[in-house]
Amino acid sequence: MAAASRRSPAATVLLLLGAAYCLLPVLWVVIASTKSAGELFSTFTLAPSTHLFDNIATLSEYRGGLYWRWMANTALYAGAGALASALVSAMAGFALAKYAFPGKSVIFNVILAGVLVPGVILAIPQYLLLAKVGMTNTYWSVLLPSVISPYGIYLCRIFAAAAVPGEVLEAARMDGAGDWRAFAGVALPMMRSGLVTVFLFQFVAIWNNFMLPYIMLGDDRLFPVTVGLSGLLNQGASQPAMYTSVITGALLSVLPLVALFLSLQRYWQVDLAAGAVKA
Amino acid sequence: MKRTLAGVLAASLALLAAGCSGSDDPDAGGSAPGGKVALTYWSWAPNMDKVVAEWNAAHPDIQVTVNKQDGGDPAVAKLLTAIKAGSGAPDVMQAEYQKIPTLVSAGAIADIAAETGSLKDKFPESAWNSVTLGSEAVYGVPQDSGPMMFFYRSDVFDELGVPVPTTWEQYADAARRIHGADKKKYLGTFSANDPGWFSGLAQQAGASWWGVQGDSWSVAINDAATQKVASYWGGLVQEGAIANTPMYTPDWNAALNDGTQVGWLGAVWGPGVLEGNAASTKGKWKVAPLPQWDAAKPANGNWGGSATSVTTQSRNKKAAAQFITWLNTDPAALKALAGTANVYPAANEATSVALTKPPAFFANQPDFYTVAADAAKVTNPFTYGPNVNVAYSAYNDAFGKAAESKQSANFTSALATMQSTTLDDLKNSGFKVAG
Numbered sequence: 104m105a106a107a108s109r110r111s112p113a114a115t116v117l118l119l120l121g122a123a124y125c126l127l128p129v130l131w132v133v134i135a136s137t138k139s140a141g142e143l144f145s146t147f148t149l150a151p152s153t154h155l156f157d158n159i160a161t162l163s164e165y166r167g168g169l170y171w172r173w174m175a176n177t178a179l180y181a182g183a184g185a186l187a188s189a190l191v192s193a194m195a196g197f198a199l200a201k202y203a204f205p206g207k208s209v210i211f212n213v214i215l216a217g218v219l220v221p222g223v224i225l226a227i228p229q230y231l232l233l234a235k236v237g238m239t240n241t242y243w244s245v246l247l248p249s250v251i252s253p254y255g256i257y258l259c260r261i262f263a264a265a266a267v268p269g270e271v272l273e274a275a276r277m278d279g280a281g282d283w284r285a286f287a288g289v290a291l292p293m294m295r296s297g298l299v300t301v302f303l304f305q306f307v308a309i310w311n312n313f314m315l316p317y318i319m320l321g322d323d324r325l326f327p328v329t330v331g332l333s334g335l336l337n338q339g340a341s342q343p344a345m346y347t348s349v350i351t352g353a354l355l356s357v358l359p360l361v362a363l364f365l366s367l368q369r370y371w372q373v374d375l376a377a378g379a380v381k382a
Numbered sequence: 383m384k385r386t387l388a389g390v391l392a393a394s395l396a397l398l399a400a401g402c403s404g405s406d407d408p409d410a411g412g413s414a415p416g417g418k419v420a421l422t423y424w425s426w427a428p429n430m431d432k433v434v435a436e437w438n439a440a441h442p443d444i445q446v447t448v449n450k451q452d453g454g455d456p457a458v459a460k461l462l463t464a465i466k467a468g469s470g471a472p473d474v475m476q477a478e479y480q481k482i483p484t485l486v487s488a489g490a491i492a493d494i495a496a497e498t499g500s501l502k503d504k505f506p507e508s509a510w511n512s513v514t515l516g517s518e519a520v521y522g523v524p525q526d527s528g529p530m531m532f533f534y535r536s537d538v539f540d541e542l543g544v545p546v547p548t549t550w551e552q553y554a555d556a557a558r559r560i561h562g563a564d565k566k567k568y569l570g571t572f573s574a575n576d577p578g579w580f581s582g583l584a585q586q587a588g589a590s591w592w593g594v595q596g597d598s599w600s601v602a603i604n605d606a607a608t609q610k611v612a613s614y615w616g617g618l619v620q621e622g623a624i625a626n627t628p629m630y631t632p633d634w635n636a637a638l639n640d641g642t643q644v645g646w647l648g649a650v651w652g653p654g655v656l657e658g659n660a661a662s663t664k665g666k667w668k669v670a671p672l673p674q675w676d677a678a679k680p681a682n683g684n685w686g687g688s689a690t691s692v693t694t695q696s697r698n699k700k701a702a703a704q705f706i707t708w709l710n711t712d713p714a715a716l717k718a719l720a721g722t723a724n725v726y727p728a729a730n731e732a733t734s735v736a737l738t739k740p741p742a743f744f745a746n747q748p749d750f751y752t753v754a755a756d757a758a759k760v761t762n763p764f765t766y767g768p769n770v771n772v773a774y775s776a777y778n779d780a781f782g783k784a785a786e787s788k789q790s791a792n793f794t795s796a797l798a799t800m801q802s803t804t805l806d807d808l809k810n811s812g813f814k815v816a817g
Binding site: 230321322323345 | 422431447451454460464467469470472528630633639640651655658659660661662686724
């Protein structure tokens with residue numbers, strides 16, 4: 104026990120290095136977003152300047168405030184996509200955990216294998232499928248593929264198995280609840296804290312997704328902020344890349360994520376702690 | 383980044399779409415007489431939506447929506463994806479001249495000779511050839527061209543008493559003197575990231591990297607003219623008179639800003655790049671024609687330039703052709719293209735109706751567009767092949783290594799690598815290859 108409370112200088116240094124490694128790029132973005140285009144590459148890297156609000160104004164003026172539309176799009180893709188995904192995952196996970204049906208283990212194994220397939224690889228087949236029905240370059244082309252999350256289903260199965268006792272469902276059925284009622288009225292509230300985790304995971308994944316919308320969308324009014332900002336750097340040889348706008352845009356685009364994490368963190372912690380005590 | 387992505391896209395497509403042929407809908411519908419036509423237009427020129435707004439105001443029956451794209455390669459990759467998938471392509475597409483053979487052989491852009499009639503007289507011959515590929519077909523209407531020009535910091539030249547170079551020999555001397563006076567300063571850089579830049583310089587020297595006779599292609603990347611250019615730059619890099627870092631990087635921007643890059647072999651659209659990257663140096667730059675190999679026989683090359691094409695998926699080819707003809711030949715449109723979209727229109731008429739004042743960043747040089755027009759007049763002919771992307775990425779790889787090694791010999795061997803990579807790819811893709 105004495106060893107646990109003794110400080111190890113090596114570990115402290117290592118952790119400090121790790122923290123610096125994670126935080127320095129963030130610090131760079133914060134500082135760089137205060138610099139004007141001329142200062143960006145010429146003044147000392149860590150010397151802040153005073154142009155943050157000019158940069159935000161320039162960014163907001165770009166093509167009539169398109170940046171804010173990208174932000175709204177991202178919020179829609181991530182918000183609606185993560186909500187739908189959490190619901191679908193809850194239903195699938197619940198079914199896999201609490202029902203016995205033929206082929207159940209096969210389905211679960213396929214979903215488990217799906218966890219291992221990176222979403223990037225699926226983007227092109229998804230594009231070709233949606234092109235067949237003429238749905239590329241629409242909001243749906245980004246929303247639909249985001250709804251299914253193998254990892255979310257996998258997590259929900261575990262949550263459902265752990266958090267929803269079979270006896271409670273039994274009791275619900277005795278009282279005359281159908282399948283839907285047993286799920287929505289009884290199981291869903293019990294899985295709530297687990298669903299927050301799934302929602303957050305999926306929300307962040309969609310918020311940061313680049314490849315899928317990049318392939319699906321041709322109209323820049325439908326872009327999420329990731330694809331939009333990358334376009335500002337790829338202006339072609341005859342246009343300068345808009346570094347300051349991209350840096351400022353990147354800074355602004357992570358703020359909602361930070362806010363979301365800070366506000367939902369509580370649920371997450373409660374969930375982990377609850378699991379530990381119950382086990 | 384953008385090149386990697388485009389490459390990934392193209393490669394995955396080739397794998398996945400191989401067995402997947404889109405069912406073409408030859409339905410000419412959507413354009414019933416008197417009905418409204420809606421066209422989509424992919425372009426990456428800035429403010430193109432504002433130029434198009436003028437058309438929309440005057441043509442309530444043909445409404446065009448601009449979808450701004452990432453510049454160059456990504457947009458083409460996206461278009462080819464949509465063509466292979468069978469839906470999702472726009473009606474009208476900005477197509478760089480060097481991409482037109484690729485787009486034609488992929489069946490992505492349509493022959494609109496019947497719809498446009500002859501516009502041949504309205505454009506310089508080199509631009510018109512780029513959209514016809516020397517045939518009777520018309521695969522687009524030329525929009526802008528990019529005659530190369532030499533931008534330099536006149537204040538630095540004056541201070542050091544260096545004359546403005548008119549030949550490549552003088553350019554090398556100037557580069558040595560500038561770097562000799564201040565070891566941090568360079569007259570220019572050899573950019574292994576910009577194949578379009580290098581092919582423009584090769585074009586000036588008299589190269590034409592592809593050739594077509596009947597239906598068989600030839601590749602002449604490793605010809606005497608390009609070798610001359612490659613060994614010239616290899617020599618300058620080896621002796622250290624010229625930098626070897628790529629353009630369009632944060633470092634390069636910084637160097638333009640703080641005056642350590644005092645020259646740039648750019649093209650007519652250069653003022654926008656300089657203004658965006660080095661606004662504080664306004665008024666210090668001047669422009670001159672490219673240095674020459676033979677002062678008695680001035681020649682020039684192109685970097686950039688594009689046409690506007692109609693895609694094969696468009697159901698309103700006639701309306702689309704009408705729109706792109708207006709966009710690239712009507713005096714009002716030319717004025718808007720030059721003034722609002724910041725492009726250098728290819729149409730002959732542009733010099734008299736649109737390019738009367740120098741760009742704002744070059745207000746100190748009233749003859750800016752005269753220099754450009756003179757440069758454009760002596761542009762050498764150049765033929766692009768159907769696998770420009772392969773040649774260009776071979777350039778990035780081979781010259782990237784050569785530039786890093788700073789060995790002149792590696793520059794010429796990089797050219798041989800480009801040649802064999804490009805030729806092999808043509809053969810492997812099933813094109814008939816001469817020789």
